[in-house]
Amino acid sequence: MANKADIIIIGGGIIGSSIAYHLLHDGFGGRVIIFEKDGLYEFASTPRSAGGFRQLYTTVINMQLSKYSLQIYKDFSKAMAIDGEEVEIDFKQRGYLFLAMEEMMPNFERHLNLQNENGINSQLLQKNDLLNIIPELKIEDLSGGLYCAESGYLDPYSVMQGYIKNAKRLGADYIYDEVDSLITNQDQIKGVRMADGQEYFAPIVVNCAGAWASILSEKAGLPLPVVPLPRQIFQFDIEKPLKKYLPLTMDPTGVYFRHEGEKFISGYAEEIAPGIDFKWRRSAFEENIWPVLANRIPNFENAKIERGWSGLYDFNTEDHNAILGEYPTMKGYFVAFGFSGHGMQQAPAVGKCLSELICTGKYDTLDLTPLRVERFAEKQLIIEDAIY
Ligand SMILES: Cc1cc2nc3c(=O)[nH]c(=O)nc-3n(C[C@H](O)[C@H](O)[C@H](O)COP(=O)(O)OP(=O)(O)OC[C@H]3O[C@@H](n4cnc5c(N)ncnc54)[C@H](O)[C@@H]3O)c2cc1C
Structure with missing residues (x-):
């Protein structure tokens, strides 16, 4: 059998x-x-x-x-412990933040209402509120953002x-x-x-x-x-640390970034053909991510790329x-x-x-x-x- x-x-x-x-x-x-x-x-x-x-x-x-799922993750370490040994998942509720240009704000307001109706504690932030979350953020071209403090990242x-x-x-x-x-x-x-x-x-x-x-x-x-779709992530370090830990932050360009330990990771939705490919390219960081990062947070101007990787989305077309x-x-x-x-x-x-x-x-x-x-x-x- x-x-x-x-x-x-x-x-x-x-x-x-x-x-x-x-x-x-x-x-x-x-x-x-x-x-x-x-x-x-x-x-x-x-x-x-x-x-x-x-x-x-x-x-x-x-x-x-x-x-x-968030409720489960909150208690995951203890609930999944085996013989008293907890499962450390590096659970960081540092927030999730979508930055918005002016034309994006009406949509974000609509999303906010639906999220609040469904019991999600999201907030619409005005331009200057963003600085309470990321003090170094350059906000000239932004009008605000959609923020959820309970969200974040884990391992x-x-x-x-x-x-x-x-x-x-x-x-x-x-x-x-x-x-x-x-x-x-x-x-x-x-x-x-x-x-x-x-x-x-x-x-x-x-x-x-x-x-x-x-x-x-x-x-x-x-x-x-569904097709396999490659997506790259880059890890980098900077000389001058930020004042606060970052939420997972999504720039209006589609570039996202967050802390990874005391360093950072970043990625973006690259336009790329489907297929199984695990190569990562430093040039993708230099050409598509770094300019956005440097423009958004001055401390990122001298970002030093340390490593990268590529993984596959099981992408529903x-x-x-x-x-x-x-x-x-x-x-x-x-x-x-x-x-x-x-x-x-x-x-x-x-x-x-x-x-x-x-x-x-x-x-x-x-x-x-x-x-x-x-x-x-x-x-x-x-x-x-x-x-x-
Ligand atoms: C770069 C990147 C960033 C991402 N960021 C996020 C994020 O921030 N938040 C988020 O929620 N999700 C994110 N995702 C998506 C998330 O990783 C996936 O949705 C999730 O991991 C899917 O889990 P899975 O178990 O279906 O797939 P997998 O982890 O790929 O597991 C599938 C398993 O099936 C095995 N397998 C395949 N074919 C066979 C076979 N024929 N026989 C036996 N075994 C087989 C594989 O070896 C694999 O181990 C990201 C994905 C990528 C690539």
């Missing part, structure tokens, strides 16, 4: 591991196997993420996912490890091997075939393979509009949001990918809710049906204005 399970999860990143953990934590008694092809998580998106968590969204579903790798260790503790079986393809029989999923030809069987297969997930799905004739639930034409085949740039912060809610859907056939904690697979055919896209 070694090749039989009740649930197979493809991909042991933050999403697959959160689902595995929640299934077992919430009482699922069957065998759960997680296949992970990259045991060191060298290329997985989770450890390459910027670690930002925010609630400044413009759709109710994203606000709900982030709000729920995604440690969160992922917290879920992995706890899923294993509860009996999840991690097998470090590559899934080659899905095994199906007409409209029922049957299992997976490994790269070496071995087969594993289960009535439920959950595809959490991140940037590789749509390729696997497409191979089985079950397409979804239709509406840039997660795709969650059972594939309508394939019984037992569940998907959880397409998160684009905001999957890390949604992992706690997604794990909890997908576990409910898989076990009971319906959502209980949050209704995630707006993110269903069928929304593309039904033209019910979830259009989020605040996505980068």
Whole structure:
């Protein structure tokens, strides 16, 4: 029976591991196997993420996912402790700040109202208020900003490890091997075939393979509009320290920056062709990021780049949001990918809710049906204005 399970999860990143953990934590008694092809998580998106968590969204579903997940992250270290040893996730509630030019303010005001109606403590800041948060900020071209003090950033790798260790503790079986393809029989999923030809069987297969997930799905004739999209991050240092720690700050140009320890990281939404590419380019920092940073905070003028990396978004080309639930034409085949740039912060809610859907056939904690697979055919896209 070694090749039989009740649930197979493809991909042991933050999403697959959160689902595995929640299934077992919430009482699922069957065998759960997680296949992970990259045991060191060298290329997985989770450890390459910027670690930002925010609630400044413009759709109710994203606000709900982030709000729920933030409550979990607040208590994550203690709640996930094993044998008294806490999981240190470097949780920093230093705020999330979108800077605004004059023409952006009416939209931000609209977003603020919707966020406040949904229990999110965001504030619309006027130009001079920005200096209370970042005293060195150059504000001449700005009119204000949208700010949420509760948000911030954390260490995604440690969160992922917290879920992995706890899923294993509860009996999840991690097998470090590559899934080659899905095994199906007409409209029922049957299992997976490994790269070496071995087969594993289960009535439920959950595809959490991140940037590789749509390729696997497409191979089985079950397409979804998701592509791997490279995104770079750069770490730099400066000579003259800032007076305060930064919130995760989004410039109107789309360049974001935050503290990383006593140093800084920054990135931007580069226009680049989809594909699997892990190269990072110093020139991208010099040409596209540094001019913005230097213009915004004088201390950044002599930014010294120390390192960079590139990771992959599982980029949903239709509406840039997660795709969650059972594939309508394939019984037992569940998907959880397409998160684009905001999957890390949604992992706690997604794990909890997908576990409910898989076990009971319906959502209980949050209704995630707006993110269903069928929304593309039904033209019910979830259009989020605040996505980068
Ligand atoms: C540069 C960058 C910055 C980001 N910043 C943020 C941010 O600030 N905030 C935020 O919330 N999100 C951010 N994200 C997005 C976030 O990282 C992802 O949404 C999230 O990590 C997705 O988790 P995952 O588990 O689905 O994917 P992954 O972490 O990639 O895990 C998927 C796993 O599946 C495995 N796998 C794939 N194919 C197979 C196969 N065939 N067989 C077996 N295993 C397989 C992979 O090896 C991988 O480990 C960022 C992403 C990038 C790249």
